[in-house]
Amino acid sequence: MALADRIAVLDKGRFVQIDRPFDMYFHPKNMLVADFFGILGMNFMRGKIKDNKFAFARCRFDIPLCIKKDTIRKIAREELVLGIRPEDIGFSTTYDKSKAVAVVNFIQKIPPMVNIICKIND
Incomplete structure (x- = not known):
C-alpha cells in the first residue's frame, strides 16, 4: 500500500x-x-441500535457523533455490523460498567505485536 x-x-x-x-x-x-x-483482520459484531447505542449480546456502545440522527432512525430496526480494528481496542484492569467485559482466552506474542483472543459476554 x-x-x-x-x-x-x-x-x-x-x-x-x-x-x-x-x-x-x-x-x-x-x-x-x-x-x-490492516495487519490483522477487522473484528465484526452483529447487533442493533437500542437507546441510541449499538447493542450486541449484553454490550452497548455509544454511537459516534458522525452518524446523522436521521440515518440512525432509518437503520434503528435493522441488524447491523460493527467493525472494530484491533489497534482501536484497549484493555483495562479496572471495571467500568460502560465498557465491554471480556475474558482473555489466548495470548500470542509476535514481536513487535501481541495477539490477544478474547470472549465477550458469551
Whole structure:
C-alpha cells in the first residue's frame, strides 16, 4: 500500500473498490475490503441500535457523533455490523460498567505485536 496511489480489490472477478490506500483502510465499501486491509483482520459484531447505542449480546456502545440522527432512525430496526480494528481496542484492569467485559482466552506474542483472543459476554 505504501507504493500505490490507487488500489483495486476484486471479489470473484468483479471490482469491489478502486481507491486510495487511505480510503481503503478508513472508508471500506464492504466487509471484505475492511477485513483485507490492516495487519490483522477487522473484528465484526452483529447487533442493533437500542437507546441510541449499538447493542450486541449484553454490550452497548455509544454511537459516534458522525452518524446523522436521521440515518440512525432509518437503520434503528435493522441488524447491523460493527467493525472494530484491533489497534482501536484497549484493555483495562479496572471495571467500568460502560465498557465491554471480556475474558482473555489466548495470548500470542509476535514481536513487535501481541495477539490477544478474547470472549465477550458469551
